[in-house]
Amino acid sequence: AQSVTQLGSHVSVSEGALVLLRCNYSSSVPPYLFWYVQYPNQGLQLLLKYTSAATLVKGINGFEAEFKKSETSFHLTKPSAHMSDAAEYFCAVSLGSNFGNEKLTFGTGTRLTIIP
Amino acid sequence: DAGVTQSPTHLIKTRGQQVTLRCSPKSGHDTVSWYQQALGQGPQFIFQYYEEEERQRGNFPDRFSGHQFPNYSSELNVNALLLGDSALYLCASIQSGANVLTFGAGSRLTVL
Numbered sequence: 001a002q003s004v005t006q007l008g009s010h011v012s013v014s015e016g017a018l019v020l021l022r023c024n025y026s027s028s029v030p031p032y033l034f035w036y037v038q039y040p041n042q043g044l045q046l047l048l049k050y051t052s053a054a055t056l057v058k059g060i061n062g063f064e065a066e067f068k069k070s071e072t073s074f075h076l077t078k079p080s081a082h083m084s085d086a087a088e089y090f091c092a093v094s095l096g097s098n099f100g101n102e103k104l105t106f107g108t109g110t111r112l113t114i115i116p
Numbered sequence: 117d118a119g120v121t122q123s124p125t126h127l128i129k130t131r132g133q134q135v136t137l138r139c140s141p142k143s144g145h146d147t148v149s150w151y152q153q154a155l156g157q158g159p160q161f162i163f164q165y166y167e168e169e170e171r172q173r174g175n176f177p178d179r180f181s182g183h184q185f186p187n188y189s190s191e192l193n194v195n196a197l198l199l200g201d202s203a204l205y206l207c208a209s210i211q212s213g214a215n216v217l218t219f220g221a222g223s224r225l226t227v228l
Contacts, residue, residue, distance in 0.1 A: 032215060043206055043220050046216060051215050103149065103161035104151075106160075108156075109156075109158050
């Protein structure tokens with residue numbers, strides 16, 4: 001079985017500062033890992049994904065994440081926060097070997113607040 | 117190209133009633149999954165449909181059932197509604213064998 005832990009249910013950063021959202025995973029097989037963003041009253045939008053290729057993954061809106069197997073982590077970063085980044089962020093894991101047939105397991109989310 | 121569309125966007129029901137939520141997958145996608153997102157929580161997998169059959173199921177009671185039609189659209193039915201069923205219900209679609217789910221905006225169900 002797989003699971004995801006997101007450290008910090010709320011994160012606040014100043015506009016222009018580094019954004020770091022933490023995600024640790026547990027999986028019995030090599031995982032696929034995802035970051036999704038959810039704006040108020042909207043569904044989930046994919047930011048980026050790791051599917052066993054390059055360990056540093058670049059996504060939309062300037063976000064990137066690095067897969068570290070030794071630390072079982074997949075933290076999300078952005079060098080300079082923008083007011084429009086304020087949203088809820090979810091890390092998710094899926095069994096990599098048979099994706100498309102497997103469910104996503106989500107973390108509990110991190111609400112990102114940007115301070116002007 | 118329309119993405120995943122869900123209806124209705126909002127609805128209010130009372131305890132004991134039944135509800136049907138609908139989902140049209142993204143063009144070219146043949147697999148539909150449903151997730152329940154309670155307030156302040158991450159989405160929880162309910163079940164997945166492929167070729168009009170339930171392929172796998174999460175930890176949800178039999179009150180939750182679904183259907184997939186030949187055009188790949190899907191319905192989620194919940195019987196005997198409980199207060200705890202209040203949530204945002206998300207539909208996601210994918211082409212079988214691909215690795216990225218596309219989510220709809222959800223149907224927000226309030227049970228009074």
